[in-house]
Amino acid sequence: MKDLHSLLQTTSLKATPQRLTILKTIDDAGHISIEDIYNEIKPIFPSISLATVYKNIHSLKDENILAEIHLQNSKPKYEIKKQPHGHFICKTCNQVYDFELQNVCNPNLNEIGVINESEVYLYGICKNCKG
Amino acid sequence: MKDLHSLLQTTSLKATPQRLTILKTIDDAGHISIEDIYNEIKPIFPSISLATVYKNIHSLKDENILAEIHLQNSKPKYEIKKQPHGHFICKTCNQVYDFELQNVCNPNLNEIGVINESEVYLYGICKNCKG
DNA sequence: GTCCATGCAAACGATTTGCATGCGT
DNA sequence: ACGCATGCAAATCGTTTGCATGGAC
Numbered sequence: 461m462k463d464l465h466s467l468l469q470t471t472s473l474k475a476t477p478q479r480l481t482i483l484k485t486i487d488d489a490g491h492i493s494i495e496d497i498y499n500e501i502k503p504i505f506p507s508i509s510l511a512t513v514y515k516n517i518h519s520l521k522d523e524n525i526l527a528e529i530h531l532q533n534s535k536p537k538y539e540i541k542k543q544p545h546g547h548f549i550c551k552t553c554n555q556v557y558d559f560e561l562q563n564v565c566n567p568n569l570n571e572i573g574v575i576n577e578s579e580v581y582l583y584g585i586c587k588n589c590k591g
Numbered sequence: 592m593k594d595l596h597s598l599l600q601t602t603s604l605k606a607t608p609q610r611l612t613i614l615k616t617i618d619d620a621g622h623i624s625i626e627d628i629y630n631e632i633k634p635i636f637p638s639i640s641l642a643t644v645y646k647n648i649h650s651l652k653d654e655n656i657l658a659e660i661h662l663q664n665s666k667p668k669y670e671i672k673k674q675p676h677g678h679f680i681c682k683t684c685n686q687v688y689d690f691e692l693q694n695v696c697n698p699n700l701n702e703i704g705v706i707n708e709s710e711v712y713l714y715g716i717c718k719n720c721k722g
Numbered sequence: 723g724t725c726c727a728t729g730c731a732a733a734c735g736a737t738t739t740g741c742a743t744g745c746g747t
Numbered sequence: 748a749c750g751c752a753t754g755c756a757a758a759t760c761g762t763t764t765g766c767a768t769g770g771a772c
Contacts, residue, residue, distance in 0.1 A: 472726095473726090473727095474725095474727070474771050475771075475772095476726090476727060476771070477770095478727080479727085494761090495761090507728085507729075508729085509728070509729040509730070510729095510761095510762090511728080511730080511731095511762085511763080511764085512727080512728055512729065514761095514762065514763075515727080515728085516727090518763095532659075532710075535761085546697075548700065548703050548704065550704060551707070557703045557704075559700055560699055561697075562697050566677075566693050568691055569679065569690055569713070571718070572679050572690060572717055572718065573679065573681060573688075573715050573716050573717035573718050573720075573721060574715045574721065575679070575713045575714070576682070576715045576716070577713070577714040577715070578711070578713045579663075579711070579713075579714075580709070580710070580711050580712075581709065581711075582700070582706045582709045582710075583706070583707055583708040583709070583710075584705045584706040584708070586704035587702070587703065589704075590704060590705065604752090605746050605747070605750095606746075606747095607746070607751095607753080608745095609753070610752080625736090626736090638753085638754075639753085640753070640754040640755065641737090642737085642738075642739085642753085642754065642755080642756095643752080645736095645737060646738090646752080646753085647752090650752095
């Protein structure tokens with residue numbers, strides 16, 4: 461948990477137990493929704509409020525510590541910001557896999573504009589499920 | 592509008608004036624949110640209800656006539672399903688450009704699984720805005 | 723001690739639902 | 748004529764806000 465603590469010290473946000481637990485929960489899960497964060501924390505930290513989770517997610521996003529991802533048919537999920545990467549979602553087990561993102565290059569794109577940022581979601585069946 | 596009518600006939604959905612107008616509005620706009628569909632239609636079809644728009648979007652999505660796209664910091668938008676393509680969003684003028692999607696191939700992906708479907712969002716500045 | 727964070731409850735906005743009526747087939 | 752579609756209003760759900768109290772720095 462020490463590294464999450466120092467991660468917070470790079471921002472103006474205070475390292476409260478609630479905030480640290482939220483970060484740890486996201487880090488452990490990889491990708492997780494607000495409700496699931498709340499449900500995970502509630503049993504071990506009963507006083508926590510859903511509003512606190514929402515407020516924290518916002519401030520952590522504003523400080524660029526979290527990224528928000530939008531998968532088909534689900535509420536937004538959050539992850540600790542790392543190197544840019546794509547997401548592969550298995551439609552059978554719903555697991556989300558991160559993968560390294562090559563440049564999505566396409567000659568047509570030069571005629572459209574200049575890219576700063578990309579979000580790539582691939583859906584399919586993972587090796588585990590394919591058997 | 593005749594082609595939208597026959598598009599509906601490929602499904603079990605009835606070709607009501609409301610439904611046809613919704614489809615035409617989406618087709619004209621390219622990518623549009625539910626509220627904006629409603630606001631576009633309301634003046635020329637005052638009796639239409641927001642609930643009707645919602646219900647239709649759902650049934651059209653279920654029939655695979657519409658695709659839902661999620662752009663950063665905005666409500667979901669809808670488009671008529673066409674060939675698979677990516678979206679380039681200009682962060683200056685907010686215009687959405689469709690572009691042909693090459694295979695996003697990455698050696699690492701073979702170790703993860705098999706891809707059926709992909710969603711690619713690229714953000715940047717378009718030629719018009721870059722000047 | 724200061725200022726930000728928390729937790730609660732109330733407010734809000736977006737979406738869904740139930741139901742009576744209307745309309746496409 | 749049948750069954751789905753519409754439009755309204757009410758219900759519901761997710762998210763935000765205001766405010767008094769508590770805790771990190």
